[in-house]
Amino acid sequence: MKKLVNDPNQVVTEMIEGMLAAHPNHLKLVPGTSVLARKDAPVQGKVGLVSGGGSGHEPSHAGYVGKGMLDAAVCGEVFTSPTPDQVYEAIKAVDSGAGVLLIIKNYTGDVMNFEMAAEMAEAEGIRVAKVVVNDDVAVENSTYTTGRRGIAGTVFVHKIAGAMAETGASLEEVEAVANKVIANVRSMGMALTPCTVPAAGKPGFELGENEMEIGMGIHGEPGIEKADIRPADSIAETLTNKVLEDMNLSSGDKVAVLVNGLGGTPIMELYIVNRKVSQILQEKGIQVHETFVGNYMTSLEMAGCSVTLLKLDDQLQELLDANSDTLAFKK
Secondary structure, three states: OOOOOOOHHHHHHHHHHHHHHHOOOOEEEOOOOOEEEEOOOOOOOOOEEEEEEEEOOOOOOHHHEOEOOEOEEEEEEEOOOOOHHHHHHHHHHHOOOOOEEEEEEOOHHHHHHHHHHHHHHHHOOOOEEEEEEOOEOOOOOOOOOOOOOOOOOHHHHHHHHHHHHHOOOOHHHHHHHHHHHHHHEEEEEEEOOOOEOOOOOOEOOOOOOOEEEEOOOOOOOOOOEEEEOOOHHHHHHHHHHHHHHOOOOOOOOEEEEEEEEOEOOOHHHHHHHHHHHHHHHHHOOOEEEEEEEEOOOOOOOEOEEEEEEEEEOHHHHHHHHOOOEOOOOEO
């Protein structure tokens, strides 16, 4: 295992210490926790936004803590849901009396632990609302999308719900716009290589030298097929068309695009993928309002990418365009 770590069991603690050392004007640590909050939290009169999950997806989620996005991120161990106690401390740290929205990716551990934390907070009189992001179209269990994973589309939920909260909107209004994003965002990813959890010391799965997996999850969960590596255009077509099949888009509709790297893919290659995504959308008459290319929700050093489309209306576009000041998303 070749990694820039000291003790494999201390990577999250040492990462947090490094982030605080680099960004003391943006972030603060909630004492006795692995929760990173915005420096001015709680912000009086504003709905607090809390997200998080297992570490290893940086810059998600702490990279999105700051004005216009999250008020706190809970950093679990690598690929492991944070405990209810940690989430509970995050809720308390950001509550100013206007309530707190939890943005949860659809993984069993995350949903269970965030819900338990919400119950703990509500028992103390804190109003809590919850939304669950399930944008991954690769894995479906039912017509009602139960079982779909939450992946890079979560970043758009952070951005738009965060912008709504900054306007002074109520908890119900922030929850509603978060659910509106969830209803209109779809993603799909693929992997070229596995990744290694530091504490495990070996790759979590295997892919042959000329093999890729389509539909791979951000923790290395199986996708829909293993196949020989194909040119970037072919991969982009597969991901984009699968996303489009699941969306109600027509010629003239407007979208935001996110071509997300999983940690080990050069930015050059992500732009090559985006070239084809852009061509496909143009051919279908779909307008691209804005494109984001880079590492937004990674999977340690996994090579691969995901494509996310968000259908925009006037409200979502205005909130997407609103100012934000976080480590990984500035507008």
